[in-house]
Amino acid sequence: MPKRFMAIWFCYLKTDWFIRRIPVLQDIPFVLSAPDHGRMVITAVNPLVLSQGIGTGMTVADARAIISSLQVMDDQPGLSARLLKGLAEWCIRYTPTVAFEEPDGLMLDITGCAHLWDGEKQYLAEITRRLNHFGYDLRAAIADTIGTAWAIARFGKDSSIIEPGRQTAALLPLPPAALRLETTTIERLEKLGLCKLSNLISMPRSALRRRFGQCFLRRLDQALGNEEELIIPIHPIEPYQSRLTCLDPIVTATGIEIALQRLLDDLCLRLQKEEKGLRGALLKCYRTDGKIEKIGIGTNRPSHNSRHIFKLFEIKIDSILPAPGIELFVLEALKVESVLPLQEKLWENTGGLDNIGLSELLDRIGEKIGVNNIHRYVPDEHYWPENSYKLASSVNEVVQTAWRVDKPRPLQVLARPAPVEVTAPIPDYPPMIFRFNGKLHKIIKADGPERIEQEWWLQDGQHRDYYCVEDEEGHRYWLFRSGHYEVDKLYQWFIHGFFA
C-alpha cells in the first residue's frame, strides 16, 4: 500500500495555549519571552503582534518601542515539547503512528486510516476542526512523503492534499526552505538567486552535491519520495490500572479482599517487570446502584510488593460500604516511580533507614494512625535550642550538617520552658535555690553560663543565659535566665530540661 503522511503545523502553538488558559489574552497583543545573554528575547508571538512586524528573536525592549501596550509573559522551558506530546497522544485516535517534531509540528502516518472518515478530505477537515475547536491555529497537509507533507503544510498555497505521485509538481513553486534545510544552506541558495525549487530541481546532482552537500540531496530525495524516511512514533504509557468485573455483586469483606488480592497481583507483576513501584494507589469499587466507593493508600518509597500493599489496603477495607453489592473493581496506581533494587547483604540484616521493612512499617503506621505522628529529625544550623533541629522531609533525607556535641544538652526537655522562682547571689552567678512545681531545689553544683543570643534576623526577644545545675539529690537541670540581670528591667528564670 502506498504510504500517505499528514503534517500538522501549529502556527502559534505556545501563544494559543496561553490564550486557552487565559481567554482575556485573545484580543491583547502579547509575547512570550525568555532571558538570553542578559536580554529578554521574544520566543513566541501571537497573530496580533506578528502583524505589527514583531517576530521571535527580537528583544522585548525593541518590541515595546513598536507596541507600547505589549503584554509580556514568561516562557516555560520545555513547553512546546510538552504540548506537542500531549497533542500527539490525542491524535492517536486518528492513526496509531504519530510523531512530534519540535518546535511546532506533528507528523501522522495515515496509511490506511483516512477511508474510515470517508476520504482524506473529510479526514483532514475533521482533525483541523477538532484542533481549531481547542483553540489552536494550524495548517495541515497530506502527501506521499514526509518531506512534501511538511513543505505543503508550511509553504503550500493551493491545495493541502497532494494526490499520490504528484509531489514533484507540488514542490516546484515552493522556496528551498521547504526542504527542511539548515539555515546556512538556505542562505547560500538565496544568495545564488535560487528562490524556487523549480530553479534547481533540474540541475545535475553532482553539481548540487558539490555546492550544497549530501544533506541537501538527501532532503530533496526524501521530499520527492526517492528515499525512504522513517518517523519515530510516540508510545503513550498505558495507565497503571487493573480491572476486575464480577459475575455476581460482591457484598462481603472476604470477597473484596480476594478481588483486591487479584488486582494487586496483576498490577504488581507488571510493575515488577518494568522495574517500577507505586507510591500511591486507589481502589474504586463500582456499586450496582451507581455509586463509587474509593479507598486510597500511599507509601514512603516505591513498592511493588503486593503483600505489603495489600496490608495497607486491608486496614481500610472496613470503610467500604458494599450496600447492594460491587460489580466492578478498578485498582489504579496514582503515582509510579522507578525502583532501584537494593543490594542485599548476607551478614547484616539491619539496613539502617534504607531498609524496606522499615519503610513498609512506616507505611502501615501512617495508614493506621496518621503520617503526622511520624517524625525524623535532622540538624539545623541554629544556636537557639528549639531551632537546632528540624523535621526531615522524608525518611531518606540526607543529613547536610553535623550534629553539634560541643555544648551540653539535656536529654529530656519541656515542651516550652517553665518559669521558676530563683534566688541568685550576684549577677552572672548560677542560682542558689530554685522552686519548680512547688518543690525547692538547693543547687550544689553548676556550670555556665552559656549565652545564646536571639537570631535577630529571625525573631525578636531577649537572649538566654543557660546554666547546668545539680541539686542536693543529684538531679540535673537546665536553667536559663531570659535577659540581663538588671534591676529596672524585666528578666525571668526558666527551667528548660533535665539532664540524664
Place this chain on the structure above:
Amino acid sequence: MTGTKTDIIAQLQRDILSLQGFKTILNNAVVDAGLGSIKNAFPNASFPLGAVHEFIYTGEEAAAATSGFVAGVLASLMLNEGASVWIGASGTIFPPALKSFGISPDKVIFIDLQKEREILWVMEEALKCTGLAAVIGEIPELSFAGSRRLQLAVEQSRVTGFILRNNPRSLNTTACVTRWKITPLASELPGNMPGLGFPRWNVELLKVRNGNPGKWQVEFAGECLRHISRITAIPPMQQKKTG
C-alpha cells in the same frame, strides 16, 4: 572430679538456657562493652538481645536518667548503621542530645502517640520488623497479656525492645526479660573541681530471668559505663563558683 562436675553443671545450665530460648549470640561484644560488669547478671553473661526490657521510673529527673541509660545501651545496638524507633507519648526527648550518647539522632524515627492502644499496636508492629536495631516505647501501663504479645513478636524478629514505664500504677508481673530502675546520682569531677561531671546513675536490676538481680552505681563516661567503687559523700552544701 570436682572440676568435671562443675563442667557438667555448667553445660547443663547452658543446655537449659538454650531450651528456654536464650540463644548464645557469638558477636555480642558491643553490648557487653557498653555495660561493663553488669553483664555478669545476665544468663550466659551477655545482654539479652531479641528480648523486651522494662524500665520503671517516677518523675522527670528519673525519666532523663532512664532514657540516658537506654540511650547508652542503644548506641551499642545501633553501631552497624542500624535504625531504631522511639515511640513516645510525651515527645520530650531532645534529639540533638542523643548524639552525645553515641546515637545519630537522624537514625531514630520518633512516633508521637497519645492513646495507649495505638502505642501498643505500633510497638508490636515495630518489634516484628526485622530491619530495626531496637524499639523504645513509653508505655506507663503494660498488662501481662500485652507484654506477652511483645515478647512473642521479638522472639520471631530478634529485635530488642525497651519499655519505659513512667509512674506505673502497679508493678504487675510482665513477660519482659528484665526490669530495671535507674535513678540519678550526684556527679563528681576529679579533685573536687567545681561544675558538673559525667552523669552518674544508680542502676537497679530488679528482675532478670535466669540471672542474678543486682545494684550498681555507674558513671556514663562518654562512651561506656564506668563503675563507681564507692558512693562518694555528698559534699557539704556550698555554692560552687562557676564560669
